[in-house]
Amino acid sequence: SQKIEQNSEALNIQEGKTATLTCNYTNYSPAYLQWYRQDPGRGPVFLLLIRENEKEKRKERLKVTFDTTLKQSLFHITASQPADSATYLCALPFNAGKSTFGDGTTLTVKP
């Protein structure tokens, strides 16, 4: 069955460093993959979408890569700030476009 795995539930890094989050998937070849940010008590907020024919996508300090051979996406936040602390979710359009979410990685950036 199709499965999404995000690396460790929690990631702690020092301010200014680059945070790297991983999303792995199995038994599927998605046309695209999305990343969302969720703050406590709030709904997820869309950050980036990367398509299968795109290797990399950037938005300000965010960078997403998509390796369809490895079935993996990496999400990078460069020059991280305490305000980047949140849970980050990847989502894939399993089953006719329905977005299925990973369990998320909670990032804490310490000053």
Place this chain on the structure above:
Amino acid sequence: DAGVIQSPRHEVTEMGQEVTLRCKPISGHNSLFWYRQTMMRGLELLIYFNNNVPIDDSGMPEDRFSAKMPNASFSTLKIQPSEPRDSAVYFCASSFSHGELFFGEGSRLTVL
């Protein structure tokens, strides 16, 4: 646009009572999704509508759950009768043609 609007934000009820959660999607969006989020199971898709028509309700846990979308600007998720294991945060999200999802702030349900 005000974004996706959900109500109530918080609901505390007793086991056996009926619960109705409401959602107003973003105007112009043609897809609407109901998700449930718990610590144990993460964010689970319950049902989604396309152009007001339920397309897939395979995520609905059981017959106690029902969802309707009578028009393009309103949807409800009903639980009857509610049980303590239904306690969760329920999110509504809308999108245009399976693009990015716009989530509401959620309805936190506690069933005692």
